[in-house]
Amino acid sequence: MLLGVVLTVLCLPFLWWYFFLQKFKSLSAIPGPRPLPLIGNALDVGDTPTALFNNCAKLLDQYGDIFKVFIANECKVFIANADFLEEIMTSNVHITKSNGYYLLKPFLNFGLLTSSGSKWKRRRKLITPTFHFKILDQFLDIFNASSDILVKKLFNEVGKESTDVCPYIHLFSLDVICETAMGVKISSQEGKNSEYVNSLIHYFDIFIVRFFSAWRRFDFLFKFAPEYPIQEKYLETLQKFSTSVIKKRRLEKSQEVVETTSDLGIKRRVALLDLLLESDDLTNDDIKEEINTFMFEGHDTTASGVTFALLALAENPEVQQKVYDEVLAVVGDETYVSMQHLQDTKYLEMVIKEVQRKYGAVPFVERQLEMDATIRGVHFPRGTTLNLYLYGVHHNEKYFPEPEKFDPDRFLPHRQSERHNYAFVPFSAGPRNCVGQKFAMLAMKVIIIKILKTFKIIQVPDHKPQLGMAAVLKSYNGVRIRLIRRDTD
Ligand code: HEM
Structure with missing residues (x-):
């Protein structure tokens, strides 16, 4: 009797596995590595961002642009085929995010990125106009000012054999997103607000640990992990910060001081937060979800885009020279990068697109x-x-011959029009595309222009970035370049 019970208990997981595979039988024509019982393809996919990056690239090579894997209790179909992407991305039905996004709940709750159904639809309608051209136009002051600070900081690196630019760019993008989203200057580039900044950075380190852990993914089990109390501490700091900014701003708004003057008596810019506060439908908690979402989606992605752009410019000096010539012709000696400058720097735009193709900041969405x-x-x-x-x-x-070659000319208008519309989708596409796309393009352009006006960027021999992917694409051994001042060159 006891033996019978033991055998049944031992067999249960295998029975579950059998029925689990049966459920996905209709996908048998989609190729993929053979799954092992219970652990599925966990070993084929890997348990670190770099392993995931390398293994997925290998699976793509081996099985083609649609392949499937079984991981934990999920059947994942990887899709790198533009026809399939078009049908999924344009759908108004298949808009629910996967389980992985649930790990962001402690910070974002269910904001625009993570919510679905009618809540997402309502929020999307409300938030899309906050990224209006007129609002972005007044963010240019912030992009310019934060870029000037970054350039000043980079002067310290001139003359060194190599510099990892990631930490510099990361703080730059944090300063930008905080000021544009919340209207708060955190001056992280100048070493201020370090508790908030550290909490934000290290919260995401823990997110990555959970993302790759079979057991930490489950809320109940995660409570026993050593990272749990640390995450709670970071969350407390993050939530306190945004709560207090929202409350303060709402109060100021009720006293009608926001639009007119700042603490320094200077006319204050409208932040994304101010636009959300205009809505009678949103409570402080609702607004916190969205502001935290901007903080999450807006800083690491932009930082990734800028760092890989610098790497690509270092590796391709002839492209760098062409961008520099364009910057000289369009911006000249002017120190403020204007909207007109950004519209006229067409080659730089092609370069940024090629960076987003070769090193897309968001390697996958689910x-x-x-x-x-x-x-x-x-x-x-x-x-x-x-x-x-x-x-x-x-x-x-199929869409990008010689995909490892860095070639901005792929984005010449006639070549773009010959390509499938869904072959280049760094900001996703369709109803769930990136609301911050224009914001990100403008911010990336400003900082690249400012850096190129001041420095020549040189490749560091033997530096090969170790790419890894989780929420964003990163190099896990940094992005190293050498900087030379143009005025002394
Ligand atoms: C290079 C920079 C950026 C890239 C490559 C990028 C890419 C993406 C992608 C691929 C998505 C779709 C995500 C998904 O389906 O899960 C997305 C969504 C989103 N992005 Fe961005 N993003 C960038 C910058 C920004 C910035 C600067 C902001 C805000 C200031 C932002 C805010 C958002 C939001 C709120 C969503 C969710 C939209 C929705 O689901 O309705 N992003 N982004």
Whole structure:
């Protein structure tokens, strides 16, 4: 009797596994590595950002632009095929995010990035106009001022054999997003507000640990992890900060001082927060979800875009020279980068696009099917995770021959128009695309112009970035370049 019970208990996980695989039988035509019982393809995919990056690239090579893996209790289909991406991204139905996003809940709760259904629709309608051209135009002051501080900081690195620019760019983008989103100057580049800054940076380190851990992913088990109390401390700092900014700003608004003057008596810019405060539908907690979402989505992505742009310019001196010539012709001696300058720097725009193709800041996004769906003739059961493998489609030879070659001319208008519209989707596309896309492009352009006006960027021999992917693409051994002052060159 006891033996029977023991055997049944031992068999249960295997029975679960059998039925789990059966559920996804309709996907048998989609290739992928053979899953092991219970652990599925965990070993094929890897348990660190660099392993995930390298293994997914290998699987793409081996199985083509659609392949599947089984990880924990999920069947994930990786999609690097533009026809499939088009059908999924344009859908108004398949907009629910996957389980992985749930790990952001302690910080973001359910803001624009993580919510779905009618809540997402309402918020999206409300938030899209906050990124209006007129609002972005007045953010240029912040992009310029923060860039000037960064350039000043980089002077300290001139003459060194090599510099890892990641920490510099990271603080720059934090300063930018804090001031534009919340209207608060945190001056992280000048070493201020270090508790908030550290909490933000290290909260995401813990997010990555959870993302790759089989057991820390579960809220109940995570409470026993050594990282749990540390995460709680960071969260307390982060939530306190945004709560107090929102409360203060609401109070100021009720006293009608926000639009007119700042503490220094200077006319104050409107922050994204002010626009959210205009809405009668949003409580302070609702606004906190969105402001924290901007902080999350807006800083690491922009920082990744700028650091890889600097790397690409260092590795491709002829491209750098062409951008510099354009900057000289368009911006000349002017120290303020204006909207007109940004509109006229067409080659730089192509370079940034090629950076986003080769080193896209967001390597993948995920959706979970809430109902059975037939997509381009394939029957996907409810519960399938669709991994929209943006890095994969951007490196798919079908759309981008010689994908490792850095070639901004791929974005010449006639070449773009010959390509599938969904082959280049760094900001995703369709109803769930990036609301901050224009913001990010403008911020990246300003800082690259300012850096190039001041420094020549030189490649560091033998530095090969170790790419890794989780929420954003990063180099885990830094991004090293050498800086030379142009005025003494
Ligand atoms: C290079 C910079 C950036 C890249 C490559 C990027 C990319 C993306 C991508 C791929 C998505 C879709 C995410 C998904 O489906 O899970 C997204 C969504 C989003 N992004 Fe960005 N982003 C960038 C910068 C920004 C900035 C600066 C902000 C805000 C200031 C921002 C705010 C958002 C928000 C709120 C969403 C969620 C939109 C929704 O689901 O309706 N992003 N971004």
